Amino acid sequence: MGWVLFPxxxxxxxxxxxxxxxxxxxxxxxxxCESCHFFRDDGTYSGVPKLAQCVDCHEEMQGDSEAExxxxxxxxxxxxxVPWLVYSRQxxxxxxxxxxxxxxxxxxxxxxxxxxxxxxxxxxxxENRISGYSRDIWGKNIAGIKRNSWDxxxxxxxxxxxxxxxxxxxxxxxxxxxxFVCHK
Amino acid sequence: xxxxxxxxxxxxLGGAAGTALSPLPxxxxxxxxxxxxxxxxxxxxxxxxxxxLNSTCTLCPGGCGIRVRKVDERVVNIEGMQGHPVNxxxxxxxxxxGVQLLYGPTRVTSPMKKVNGSWRKxxxxxxxxxxxxxLSDLRAKGLPNTVACISESDRGTVAELFNRFLTxxxxxxxxxxxxxxxxxxxALYLTQGVPAMxxxxxxxxxxxxxxxxxxxxxxxxxxxMFKANSKLRDHNGRMDQVEPRLSKxxxxxxxxxxxxxxxxxxxxxxxxxxxxxxNLYNREFVAAYSSGFEAHKKIVIDGYPPDIVAKITGVxxxxxxALARDFAGARKPLAICGRGKGKTxxxxxxxxxxxxxxxxxxxxxxxxxxxxxxEPDYISWPELGMDNVASTGMQQRRVxxxxxxxxxxxxxxxxxxxxxxxxxxxxxxxxxxVASANPRYTLADSQSVAKAFEKIPLVVSFSSFMDETTxxxxxxxxxxVYLERxxxxxxxxxxxxxxxxLAQAVVDPLWNTRHSGDVIIQIAKQLGxxxxxxxxxxxxxxxxxxxxxxxxxxxxxxxxxxxxxFVAADWAEAFxxxxxxxxxxxxxxxxxxxxxxxxxxxxxxxxxxxxxxxDSMRLTDGYIxxxxxxxxxxxAYILQTNDVLVEVNPTTAKEYGLDDGSVAILRTPKGNARVxxxxxxxxxxxxxxxxxxxGHSAYDKFLAGKGANYNxxxxxxxxxxxxxxxxxxxRARLAKA
Numbered sequence: 001m002g003w004v005l006f007p008x009x010x011x012x013x014x015x016x017x018x019x020x021x022x023x024x025x026x027x028x029x030x031x032x033c034e035s036c037h038f039f040r041d042d043g044t045y046s047g048v049p050k051l052a053q054c055v056d057c058h059e060e061m062q063g064d065s066e067a068e069x070x071x072x073x074x075x076x077x078x079x080x081x082v083p084w085l086v087y088s089r090q091x092x093x094x095x096x097x098x099x100x101x102x103x104x105x106x107x108x109x110x111x112x113x114x115x116x117x118x119x120x121x122x123x124x125x126x127e128n129r130i131s132g133y134s135r136d137i138w139g140k141n142i143a144g145i146k147r148n149s150w151d152x153x154x155x156x157x158x159x160x161x162x163x164x165x166x167x168x169x170x171x172x173x174x175x176x177x178x179x180f181v182c183h184k
Numbered sequence: 185x186x187x188x189x190x191x192x193x194x195x196x197l198g199g200a201a202g203t204a205l206s207p208l209p210x211x212x213x214x215x216x217x218x219x220x221x222x223x224x225x226x227x228x229x230x231x232x233x234x235x236x237l238n239s240t241c242t243l244c245p246g247g248c249g250i251r252v253r254k255v256d257e258r259v260v261n262i263e264g265m266q267g268h269p270v271n272x273x274x275x276x277x278x279x280x281x282g283v284q285l286l287y288g289p290t291r292v293t294s295p296m297k298k299v300n301g302s303w304r305k306x307x308x309x310x311x312x313x314x315x316x317x318x319l320s321d322l323r324a325k326g327l328p329n330t331v332a333c334i335s336e337s338d339r340g341t342v343a344e345l346f347n348r349f350l351t352x353x354x355x356x357x358x359x360x361x362x363x364x365x366x367x368x369x370x371a372l373y374l375t376q377g378v379p380a381m382x383x384x385x386x387x388x389x390x391x392x393x394x395x396x397x398x399x400x401x402x403x404x405x406x407x408x409m410f411k412a413n414s415k416l417r418d419h420n421g422r423m424d425q426v427e428p429r430l431s432k433x434x435x436x437x438x439x440x441x442x443x444x445x446x447x448x449x450x451x452x453x454x455x456x457x458x459x460x461x462x463n464l465y466n467r468e469f470v471a472a473y474s475s476g477f478e479a480h481k482k483i484v485i486d487g488y489p490p491d492i493v494a495k496i497t498g499v500x501x502x503x504x505x506a507l508a509r510d511f512a513g514a515r516k517p518l519a520i521c522g523r524g525k526g527k528t529x530x531x532x533x534x535x536x537x538x539x540x541x542x543x544x545x546x547x548x549x550x551x552x553x554x555x556x557x558x559e560p561d562y563i564s565w566p567e568l569g570m571d572n573v574a575s576t577g578m579q580q581r582r583v584x585x586x587x588x589x590x591x592x593x594x595x596x597x598x599x600x601x602x603x604x605x606x607x608x609x610x611x612x613x614x615x616x617x618v619a620s621a622n623p624r625y626t627l628a629d630s631q632s633v634a635k636a637f638e639k640i641p642l643v644v645s646f647s648s649f650m651d652e653t654t655x656x657x658x659x660x661x662x663x664x665v666y667l668e669r670x671x672x673x674x675x676x677x678x679x680x681x682x683x684x685x686l687a688q689a690v691v692d693p694l695w696n697t698r699h700s701g702d703v704i705i706q707i708a709k710q711l712g713x714x715x716x717x718x719x720x721x722x723x724x725x726x727x728x729x730x731x732x733x734x735x736x737x738x739x740x741x742x743x744x745x746x747x748x749x750f751v752a753a754d755w756a757e758a759f760x761x762x763x764x765x766x767x768x769x770x771x772x773x774x775x776x777x778x779x780x781x782x783x784x785x786x787x788x789x790x791x792x793x794x795x796x797x798x799d800s801m802r803l804t805d806g807y808i809x810x811x812x813x814x815x816x817x818x819x820a821y822i823l824q825t826n827d828v829l830v831e832v833n834p835t836t837a838k839e840y841g842l843d844d845g846s847v848a849i850l851r852t853p854k855g856n857a858r859v860x861x862x863x864x865x866x867x868x869x870x871x872x873x874x875x876x877x878x879g880h881s882a883y884d885k886f887l888a889g890k891g892a893n894y895n896x897x898x899x900x901x902x903x904x905x906x907x908x909x910x911x912x913x914x915r916a917r918l919a920k921a
C-alpha cells in the first residue's frame with residue numbers, strides 16, 4: 001500500500017501552462033533539438049526557449065487549437081514569458097555544463113532527457129512537496145531502479161556514466177576528488 | 185483477533201524492518217537534504233543570457249566608462265570599461281555598488297504629492313498639470329523670477345534644458361551646487377581670461393604637490409587620479425601632501441607636511457617667495473607670457489618670507505625652503521588644491537596662490553601641468569524667443585547674489601541661498617526645482633537650510649531616491665536612475681582633454697519614473713507660447729540625438745567621444761586677459777594673490793578645538809547616498825554600529841579626559857552630535873576630524889541613522905573675494921557624554 005500511497009503524498013501534480021507538442025515542432029524545424037534549445041554565442045546553453053524565440057513564428061495564431069489560442073492571447077499578446085515547469089531542473093547547488101557534454105563529448109540529448117522530442121504532449125509535472133524539484137530527478141520508480149539512462153538525474157547517475165566513460169572526475173589542480181567541479 | 189504482547193512486538197518490529205527495507209527513509213532523507221541546501225532566502229544567481237553593455241557612470245562627475253553585465257534583464261555587475269581614456273578598466277567602490285542603487289529600497293517608484301504631511305502616489309499627468317498650474321500662476325502674477333532650480337551640474341543637455349526652461353520662463357535663478365570647480369574656473373578666468381575647466385595632466389607630472397587634495401581619495405575624477413598616482417610611482421615621481429591630518433593620501437605620499445588647518449594658501453606664497461628669491465622660476469614664461477609679476481614678487485618677497493610663513497603654518501623654515509627647491513627642481517612639477525574630494529569651493533586666494541605657483545614653474549598648458557580645457561560647446565539650440573515677462577524676469581537680480589556688485593565673479597552661490605530666504609519675510613523663492621542634488625544634506629548649516637526650504641511654498645524634487653531634500657519636498661517627479669536612462673556626460677572632472685561620454689539605458693525603467701529631460705519638455709509644452717516654442721523636440725531622446733549630432737553614432741558604439749589630438753593652447757595664444765598674458769595680479773580683485781586668514785567660526789574659549797572634515801572613498805557625500813556595499817566596508821575607525829568616530833590626538837584627549845572609544849558629545853556653534861573618541865596620532869593636537877557622508881536621516885535602513893552629518897555641525901564661511909563657501913572647519917568642543 002505504501003508503494004502507491006507514498007508517492008501520491010510526496011508529489012503534487014501540476015499541469016504545464018500551455019500544451020506543447022514536441023513531435024509537431026520537430027517536424028517543422030531542420031536543426032533538431034538545437035533549433036529551439038540552442039547554445040548562445042558565448043557557449044552557454046539557453047535551456048527552455050524564451051517567448052522571443054516563439055514569437056518568430058507565433059506572432060499570429062498558427063492553426064486553431066485551444067492551446068494555440070491560450071498561448072497567443074495570454075502570452076504572446078501580453079508579452080509575458082510562459083512559466084514552463086522544467087522536468088530536468090537541478091537544485092541550485094549543482095553546476096552543469098551542456099557545452100561540455102553536448103559539444104565536447106558529442107552526447108545525444110536523448111541520453112539524459114529521453115525521447116521527449118518525439119512526445120506529442122507534455123506529461124504532468126510532479127513536484128516534490130519537500131524539495132520543490134521534479135519527480136524526474138529521483139526517477140519515476142520510488143525505489144530508484146532505472147532501466148534507461150534517462151530515467152533518473154541524481155548525482156549517482158552522473159557518476160555512473162563518468163566512471164563508465166573514464167571521465168576525469170578529480171580537480172584539475174589537486175587531482176583529488178573534485179566536489180567543486182559540479183558543486184560550486 | 186487478540187493482540188498479545190508477542191504479536192504487537194512482531195507487528196512493530198516487522199513494520200520497522202519493512203520500512204527500513206523500503207525506499208521510504210532513504211528517499212525522505214534525500215529530499216530533506218536537498219531542501220536544507222536550498223533555503224528559499226539563500227540568494228541564487230540568476231540564470232540566463234549574459235550580455236555586456238557600455239555606458240557611463242554618472243554617480244560622480246568623474247566620467248568613468250562602465251561595462252554593465254546583465255543576465256537576461258537583470259543587471260548583475262558593473263565594471264570599468266577597458267580602454268576608456270578616463271578610467272581604463274578601473275572603477276571605484278561606488279561605481280561597483282551602483283547595482284544597489286538600481287534595485288535598492290530607497291527608490292521613488294512613482295510621482296508623489298505630499299498631502300497633509302504624507303506622501304500620496306499620483307499620476308504623471310496630474311503631477312505635471314499641478315506644476316504647470318503653479319508655474320502659470322506665478323508667471324501671471326509677474327513673478328517668474330521667484331522660480332529657482334538647483335542642479336548638480338550646469339553642463340550637458342539635461343542641465344541645459346532646465347536652464348533653458350528657466351530662461352525662457354523668466355528666471356535667472358539656475359544654481360549649480362558648489363564644489364572646487366567654482367574656484368578653479370574663477371582662478372583660470374582671472375589669471376588667463378578664459379572660460380575653461382581645469383584639467384590636470386597628472387600622468388605626465390613628476391612632482392605633485394597637493395595642498396590638502398585627496399589625490400587618491402576621490403579628488404576630481406577619482407579613478408583617473410588613482411591611475412595617475414600609479415603612473416607617478418612607475419616613473420619614480422614624487423608626491424608631497426600638505427595637510428593637517430594623516431589622510432590616506434598623506435600616508436601614501438613621499439612626504440607629509442603637517443600644516444595648521446586653513447593656512448595652505450600662506451605656504452604656497454612662502455614657496456613662491458623662495459622660488460622667486462632664488463631665481464628658480466621659469467624665466468621664459470614669466471618674462472614673455474605674464475604680466476603683473478613685479479607686483480606679485482613684491483607681495484611675496486615682502487610679505488611671505490619663510491620665517492613669517494612658518495609662524496602662520498606651523499611648518500618650519502627649513503622644510504619650506506627645501507620643499508620650494510625640490511618643487512622648482514623637478515622637471516614637471518604640479519601644484520594642486522581643493523581639500524579632500526573638493527566638495528567645498530574654498531578660498532579664492534588660496535587657489536590663486538597655488539595656481540600662480542604653477543605659473544612660476546611655467547607648467548600652464550604644458551605636459552604634466554595644469555591645462556585650460558575649453559568648455560563643451562556641442563549644444564547649439566535655436567535662439568530663444570523671449571516674451572516680455574521672460575525678459576523682465578531675466579533682468580531681475582539673481583536671488584543668490586552671484587554676479588552682483590558684491591560678488592561680480594561668482595556664477596552660482598548656493599551657499600548664500602538659505603540666508604537670503606531666512607532673512608526675508610516672504611521667501612523670494614516661491615517654487616524650487618531640485619534636480620540631481622540633495623542640498624538639505626550637502627549644504628553647510630543644515631538647520632538653516634531646512635528652515636529656508638520650509639519657507640518655500642513649493643519644492644519639487646526630480647530625485648530618483650528618497651533623500652533628505654526629497655523626503656521634505658512637496659512633490660516628487662522621479663527621474664530614472666542612471667542605468668535606466670540616456671544622458672550625455674559632457675566632461676570628466678580634472679581630465680585634461682575634452683571628452684563626451686554617453687550614459688545609456690541598460691535596463692528598462694523598473695518603476696513608474698520618467699526622464700527629467702522629458703518632464704521639462706512636457707512642462708514647457710503645456711505652458712504654451714514662447715516657452716513651448718523653445719522646446720521643439722518630441723522627446724528628450726530626440727533632443728539628445730540632435731544635440732550630439734555627428735558624434736551620436738560614435739557615442740552609441742564606443743560610449744565616449746574624445747578629442748584625442750587636443751593639446752592645450754600654446755602660451756602665445758592661451759591667454760585672453762586684457763594684457764593677453766598670464767596675470768599674476770588682477771585688477772579685477774585687488775587683494776590677489778595674498779593670504780588673509782579665514783578663521784574658523786566660534787568663540788575660542790568656549791570652543792577650544794578645531795573640527796575639520798575628511799573624505800573617504802567608502803562614503804559618498806554628494807547627491808548620491810552611500811549604497812550598502814560601501815557602508816558595510818567602512819573601517820571601524822570611521823563607524824562603530826551607529827556611532828561616528830572623531831579623531832583626537834592622544835595629548836588632546838588626555839587634556840580633556842577622553843578615553844579611546846569613549847562616547848562624547850561634540851559641540852560646535854551650529855549643533856551637537858553624539859560621537860565616539862578615536863585616539864589618532866595622525867591628527868594635530870587641538871584639531872579633531874570627522875568623516876563626511878554619514879548622519880543621514882533619509883535613504884534606507886542601511887544608511888539612515890548612522891553617525892552624524894558634518895554639514896549639520898559647520899557654518900558657511902564666505903570667501904570675501906568670491907562669495908563662495910571657503911569653510912575648512914569650525915571651532916568645536918568635545919566633552920564626555
